[in-house]
Each structure stands twice: as structure tokens, then as C-alpha cells.
Amino acid sequence: MIFRRKRSAPATGARGWWENLYTGLTLRLAALMALYSLCRIAFYLFNRRFFADMTGGELARAMAGGLIFDVSAIGYLNLIWIQANLVPLRIRSGPGFQRVLGWVFFLTNALGLAANCLDMGYYPFALRRTTAAFFKEFSHEGGKLVELSGGVLLFGWPMALLWIALLVVIWRLIRSPRRHDPLASLRPGPYRLATTVLWLGLTFLLTIGLRGGTFSRFNRPITVSNATAYVDKPQHAAVVLNTPFSILRTLRQPALEKAHYFGSEAELASVYDPVHPARPAPPGAPLNVVVLVLESFGAEHIGALNPQLDGGTYKGFTPFLDGLMGQGLNFTNAFANGTKSIDALPSVVTSIPAVFESFVLSNYSTNRIDGLAALLHRRGYETLFFHGAPNGSMGLEAFTHGAGYDRYFGMREYGHDADFDGSWGIWDEEFFQFFARKLGEAKQPFLATIFSVSSHHPYKVPERYRGKFPKGPVEVEETMAYTDFALRRMFATMATLPYFDRTLFVITSDHASMQYRPEYQALVGRFRVPILLYRPDGSLRGQDSQPAQQIDILPTVMHLLGSEREYVAFGNDLLDQVEPARPRFAVLYTDGGMLQLVQGDYALHWDGRRVVGLYQYRNDPLLQHDLSAAQPDVRARMERLVQAFVQQFKGRMIDDRLTVPLGARAAVAPK
Numbered sequence: 001m002i003f004r005r006k007r008s009a010p011a012t013g014a015r016g017w018w019e020n021l022y023t024g025l026t027l028r029l030a031a032l033m034a035l036y037s038l039c040r041i042a043f044y045l046f047n048r049r050f051f052a053d054m055t056g057g058e059l060a061r062a063m064a065g066g067l068i069f070d071v072s073a074i075g076y077l078n079l080i081w082i083q084a085n086l087v088p089l090r091i092r093s094g095p096g097f098q099r100v101l102g103w104v105f106f107l108t109n110a111l112g113l114a115a116n117c118l119d120m121g122y123y124p125f126a127l128r129r130t131t132a133a134f135f136k137e138f139s140h141e142g143g144k145l146v147e148l149s150g151g152v153l154l155f156g157w158p159m160a161l162l163w164i165a166l167l168v169v170i171w172r173l174i175r176s177p178r179r180h181d182p183l184a185s186l187r188p189g190p191y192r193l194a195t196t197v198l199w200l201g202l203t204f205l206l207t208i209g210l211r212g213g214t215f216s217r218f219n220r221p222i223t224v225s226n227a228t229a230y231v232d233k234p235q236h237a238a239v240v241l242n243t244p245f246s247i248l249r250t251l252r253q254p255a256l257e258k259a260h261y262f263g264s265e266a267e268l269a270s271v272y273d274p275v276h277p278a279r280p281a282p283p284g285a286p287l288n289v290v291v292l293v294l295e296s297f298g299a300e301h302i303g304a305l306n307p308q309l310d311g312g313t314y315k316g317f318t319p320f321l322d323g324l325m326g327q328g329l330n331f332t333n334a335f336a337n338g339t340k341s342i343d344a345l346p347s348v349v350t351s352i353p354a355v356f357e358s359f360v361l362s363n364y365s366t367n368r369i370d371g372l373a374a375l376l377h378r379r380g381y382e383t384l385f386f387h388g389a390p391n392g393s394m395g396l397e398a399f400t401h402g403a404g405y406d407r408y409f410g411m412r413e414y415g416h417d418a419d420f421d422g423s424w425g426i427w428d429e430e431f432f433q434f435f436a437r438k439l440g441e442a443k444q445p446f447l448a449t450i451f452s453v454s455s456h457h458p459y460k461v462p463e464r465y466r467g468k469f470p471k472g473p474v475e476v477e478e479t480m481a482y483t484d485f486a487l488r489r490m491f492a493t494m495a496t497l498p499y500f501d502r503t504l505f506v507i508t509s510d511h512a513s514m515q516y517r518p519e520y521q522a523l524v525g526r527f528r529v530p531i532l533l534y535r536p537d538g539s540l541r542g543q544d545s546q547p548a549q550q551i552d553i554l555p556t557v558m559h560l561l562g563s564e565r566e567y568v569a570f571g572n573d574l575l576d577q578v579e580p581a582r583p584r585f586a587v588l589y590t591d592g593g594m595l596q597l598v599q600g601d602y603a604l605h606w607d608g609r610r611v612v613g614l615y616q617y618r619n620d621p622l623l624q625h626d627l628s629a630a631q632p633d634v635r636a637r638m639e640r641l642v643q644a645f646v647q648q649f650k651g652r653m654i655d656d657r658l659t660v661p662l663g664a665r666a667a668v669a670p671k
Contacts, residue, residue, distance in 0.1 A: 020182050022182065025082065031169070031173055033070055033071070035166055036066075036242055039117070040062075040063060042159075043116070043119065046123075046159065050123070053233070058236065059239070061230050062240045065227070065229065065240050066230070066239070069240065071209040071212075072222060072249075078109070086202055088198075090191070092181065105170075112244040117160070117163040120162075128238060130243050131246050131363040132255060212226065223395065224241065224250065227240035228399070229402075237366040241366075259646050259647040259650050259651070261643035261644065272645050273648070276569055277563075278563050279559060279563050286379065287445065287504045287561060288502055289446075290447075290506070291506045291553070292452070292506065292508070293344060293449065293452070293508060294455070294507065294530075295341070295453055295455045295483070297480060297512075298511070298528065299512065299528035300512065300520040300525070301472070303315045303318065304325040317469075317480045317481040320484045320488040321507070324534055327538065328534030329542050330530075330542070331530075331546075331548035332543050333546060334530060335548070335549045335598065336508075337353035337551050337588065338354030339511050340510075342394050344509075345399060347551050348553050349371050349403055350370075350371035350554065351552075352369065354589060355587065355646075365402075367656045367658050368656060368658060369402075369658045370569070371403040372447060372557060372558075373385075373404030375558065377404050384405065384409065384442060384447070384449070385409065386450040387450070387451045389425035389426075389453055390425065391408070391410035393410070396451065409434075414431060423456070424453045429462070431450075435450050436494045436497065440499065444502070445502075452483055452486075454479055454482060454483050455483045456479070462482075500536055503535075508531045509530055512526055512527060518622055524623065547585055547600075551569065551570050551571030552571035552573070553571070554571060556571075556574040559573045565660065567660055585641065586599075587645055594606065597641060599638055602627075608646075611635055614626060614635050
């Protein structure tokens with residue numbers, strides 16, 4: 001018998017408060033929270049050599065932040081048990097029903113705590129919390145998985161003892177007195193009403209807990225990457241997380257498997273190498289850097305990128321940006337490395353494309369990275385990120401913190417909710433002015449990145465501007481014209497401030513949107529976005545029609561600023577003198593798992609096993625003529641390049657080699 005024999009009730013017929021069904025549910029969940037915090041402390045102590053640079057204050061923040069992830073994990077693991085205790089049926093307090101639920105509670109939480117304890121010993125090998133990718137790696141080697149788990153517990157016997165002690169606590173929790181239903185004395189009608197109201201209310205609270213403490217439409221459910229918001233360095237995120245959460249939140253995410261197209265690292269690097277060399281800084285004071293990511297600014301709607309449209313008369317919807325493109329270095333054949341807003345920031349500021357899965361949502365989101373903010377922070381730059389949406393929107397606050405940004409400015413920091421657009425955030429005009437003024441207060445040199453919000457569904461403009469901006473065939477174009485107007489006003493303000501003349505501006509979009517022309521609906525055109533480099537002194541001018549992509553921004557900026565050390569970036573340096581035999585390229589992940597490689601005049605479609613198409617996209621924008629058979633040399637060269645890219649990308653993601661260790665080039669994969 002799991003439960004003790006029924007105790008005699010007091011003479012009054014009353015029962016102890018601890019025997020209440022709802023109280024018992026709460027106390028058991030609270031006990032689990034305490035056990036998970038204990039596991040977090042043990043995880044830190046067993047692996048403290050890997051967190052030697054973690055301060056006491058950071059550890060305290062990690063412990064506090066970890067409670068959010070514990071609530072989510074415990075909620076998921078105990079979802080059946082919780083709902084069965086809340087279901088508005090009288091059977092829920094029956095001894096047989098509670099006995100079955102006791103076993104469910106014991107087994108599910110025994111597994112969750114086992115995962116936490118195993119990871120204490122496995123962390124030194126993986127240097128990250130275990131995710132669902134671990135099980136896929138051993139999916140065909142069940143014996144090795146059992147052997148590995150047993151070995152971890154055997155050689156880490158303190159962890160095994162801790163798990164046994166935790167099992168004893170769980171066992172004691174289910175041997176508590178039989179729970180009585182405090183509403184059982186009600187008549188059937190009132191009983192159903194009262195229990196249903198409680199069930200719905202507590203389920204709503206449970207849903208908030210599963211999502212990470214919010215039910216707002218602005219916020220996604222928390223993922224592994226959100227842990228970086230509670231630590232100073234991404235590699236410390238393992239202390240914040242718990243292993244059940246890491247596994248459960250990555251179950252539906254594709255785990256990468258290493259590719260082996262090239263036999264040696266030297267051969268692989270000769271075809272494609274993402275390690276960029278150190279470069280001396282130019283003479284003079286360092287430049288400030290401002291990166292503007294414009295929501296939904298697809299190339300289709302920008303006049304300067306479409307001089308051939310409508311017989312040369314097409315004006316587009318961005319007159320200010322058009323003029324700026326004539327004064328800067330304009331990459332007229334540029335591409336986004338993803339199709340969603342959440343894909344854009346890793347591509348733009350860390351040179352990690354959304355290949356196979358968005359980096360922020362992937363199993364590898366806590367990998368160490370050499371992003372633009374991290375590299376410039378080491379050089380003494382103040383690093384700032386601005387997004388006018390409610391703080392936490394799309395997980396950007398957590399991501400940017402992990403990517404090395406010192407400060408985040410969202411709707412909370414803006415502090416004037418009257419400028420809220422009613423949908424996504426602060427109107428671009430007001431937030432851009434806030435951005436310009438805040439940079440005037442920043443310590444130079446600085447890196448500042450801003451992500452606009454107004455050119456987004458439901459595509460509204462402020463009431464005072466109704467009818468002011470042109471409308472086009474699709475709704476986004478009026479809001480693009482408004483954001484372009486806000487850009488004009490922002491640059492006018494910046495031009496009056498001291499930092500303006502010493503600043504490099506990089507302007508791009510998060511992704512394209514609402515394509516309606518056939519050439520922009522085709523597989524190459526749908527990814528086209530602007531990329532512009534602008535210096536007020538006119539030192540960067542011209543047009544470049546070779547392929548460019550968002551992940552090229554980081555190495556290109558580092559070319560202009562200099563880099564003290566080698567770093568990993570999957571993109572190209574757009575200012576480097578490219579060898580004719582190895583022209584620049586863009587790599588784009590499309591629906592159905594196909595990779596599209598754009599290089600020179602050609603676009604190669606590759607499904608992971610073979611080439612499925614080769615097109616001369618400049619002359620054939622609708623991609624109607626497959627040249628795979630007619631151009632075997634081009635096909636072979638481009639297929640070799642895409643294979644090298646995939647092998648480098650997967651290997652470095654899986655092995656956490658997105659940085660170059662000091663004193664080592666890190667070109668050789670670990671065993």
C-alpha cells in the first residue's frame with residue numbers, strides 16, 4: 001500500500017487543513033519547487049569549476065530566475081496529475097483514484113529528478129544542459145544511452161545518492177494522508193459549478209506557469225534561450241535552467257546531425273571557413289555603430305532597388321531611404337537569412353543564419369557566440385539595444401543580453417504608454433526620436449541596434465497622418481512610408497548631435513513581406529531585403545550587385561573597425577577583395593528543408609542529398625529553366641560549397657564551436 005491507513009477524524013468531524021485536496025496539491029508542488037532549487041545548487045556545486053567567474057550576485061539572480069523555468073518544467077511533468085486532481089468530478093478524491101495518481105506523481109517526478117541528477121555528471125562532457133538532441137544522437141544506440149547514463153551515476157556516486165534521497169522525499173509526499181474534497185458536501189449542481197470555476201481558474205494559472213509567467217500575446221512561451229536574461233555570460237545559463245525543461249522545450253525542435261562530406265578539416269576549410277582573421281584597427285578614434293533593422297522592409301517596395309520596374313518610373317514607398325542609398329554603399333542584391341522576425345537578430349548581429357531552425361529557438365541557443373556586441377564590448381564599446389515593443393516581446397531581451405548587449409530599451413524604458421500604437425509597441429516616429437536622444441547620452445564609442453515595429457500587421461499609421469502617405473497594392477506599403485518618414489526625422493535629429501559624424505550606419509530589414517510581383521514571389525526574390533552602409537562623411541559610396549546577406553553584416557563591420565582576434569562568423573566580409581574563383585554567396589533555408597545557395601548569377605537548390613535545380617536567377621527571376629544538366633561545372637562547384645557550409649554549420653553548432661578560443665584557431669573539431 002502506498003498510503004497510510006485512514007486516520008480517525010477528530011470528534012467534531014473536521015479534518016486537518018493539510019488533508020484538503022487543494023492544499024495537498026499546492027504543498028506537493030511547493031515541495032517539488034524546493035527540490036528543483038536544491039538540484040540547481042547541487043548542479044552548481046558539482047560543476048563550479050566551469051562557473052569560476054560567476055559572482056555571488058549573478059548566482060543569486062540565476063537561482064531566482066531559475067524558479068520560472070522550474071514552474072514550467074514541474075507544470076509540464078505533472079500536467080496529468082494536476083488536471084486529474086482538479087477535474088470537477090467526485091471520483092477525484094476516491095482512494096483508488098488517488099492511489100493511481102500517487103504512482104503517476106512518483107514516476108513522473110522520479111524521472112524529472114533523475115534527469116537533473118544525471119546532468120550534474122554529464123555537464124562536463126557536453127558543457128550545456130541536456131536537450132532532446134541528446135536522445136536523437138543515441139536513438140539507434142539504446143545500449144550506449146543506458147551505458148552512458150549508468151556510467152554517469154556510477155562514477156558520480158554523490159549524484160546517485162542525491163537522487164535516492166530525492167526519491168525518498170517524493171515517496172513521503174505520496175504517503176501523506178488521503179486527501180478529502182472540501183466541496184464534497186455541496187449538492188450536485190453547486191458542486192459542479194464551484195469545482196468547474198476552480199478548475200478553469202487554476203488551469204489558467206497553470207497555463208501562465210507553463211508559458212513562463214505571462215499570458216500576453218506579445219510574449220512567446222519561454223525557451224532555453226530565455227535563461228541568458230538572468231546571467232552575465234551565455235555559458236552560465238546552464239545554472240538557470242533545469243534539465244527536464246531543456247528536454248521538454250526542445251522535443252519538437254529538429255536536432256542537428258553532423259555532416260561528413262569532407263574527410264579532413266583542412267579540405268573542409270579550403271572550400272569554406274567561417275573563421276575570420278584578426279585585422280588591425282584603422283587609425284583615429286573608433287567609430288560608433290548604429291544598426292537599424294526595419295520591420296518587413298522587403299526590397300520589392302523600395303524604389304532605389306527596383307529602377308527597372310514600371311518602365312523605369314517606379315518610385316516605391318521609401319523616398320528618404322532611397323536618397324540615403326544614393327549617398328552610401330548600397331548592396332542591391334541582398335537577402336535575409338530567414339523569413340521571421342525571430343530569425344533576423346541572430347543573423348544580423350551574430351552572423352548565425354536561420355538554417356534548419358531559428359537560432360533563438362534551437363537546441364543550441366545557449367552556445368558561446370562571438371556576436372557584434374560581444375566583440376565590440378571587449379573593445380570598450382557601450383552596447384545598447386532598442387525595441388519599442390513591450391519588454392520581453394519575441395524573447396529579444398533575453399537574446400540580446402546573451403549576445404553581449406549591456407542595456408535594453410523597450411516600452412518600459414520609454415515610459416510613456418500614451419504613444420503605444422495599440423498593437424505592437426511605441427509608434428516608430430516617437431521611439432526613433434527617443435533612440436536618437438538616448439544615443440546622445442551614451443558613452444562613445446557605442447554600438448546601438450534598433451528594431452522598428454510600426455510596419456507590421458495590422459498596418460496602421462497614427463491618426464494624425466491618415467491620408468498623408470501613399471498606399472499601394474498591399475497594406476504594408478503605407479506603413480513603410482510612415483516608417484521612412486520617421487527615419488527622415490530621426491536622421492535630422494541625429495545630425496544635430498555630436499556623435500553623428502563619427503558613426504557608421506547599417507540599415508537592413510528583418511525579412512521581406514507581402515510580395516505581389518511574380519519575381520518577388522519566386523524562391524530567390526522572396527528573400528530580398530535592403531543592406532546599406534552609410535557614413536555621413538561620404539567615405540562609403542557606390543553600388544554592389546553581388547550577393548549579400550544579413551550574416552555578412554558582422555564581418556563587414558569588423559573589417560571597418562578592426563578585430564583584435566580571430567572570430568567565427570558564417571557570413572562574408574563584403575569589403576574584402578574576393579577571389580574570382582570564390583565569389584561571395586548567400587545561403588537561404590526554404591520550405592521543406594531545402595537550402596538555396598545564391599552565388600554570382602546562379603541559384604542552386606539542394607535538398608540535403610542532391611541538387612534539385614540550378615537557375616540563372618538574374619535572367620530567369622521566375623526560376624523556370626533548370627540548368628543542372630547544361631552547367632555541370634557550376635553545379636559541382638556550388639554543391640561543394642553548400643556541403644562545406646552545412647558541415648561547418650552543423651559541426652560548430654553541435655560542438656559549441658562558435659567562438660575562437662584565445663591562442664587557438666579552433667579549426668579542429670573535438671573528439
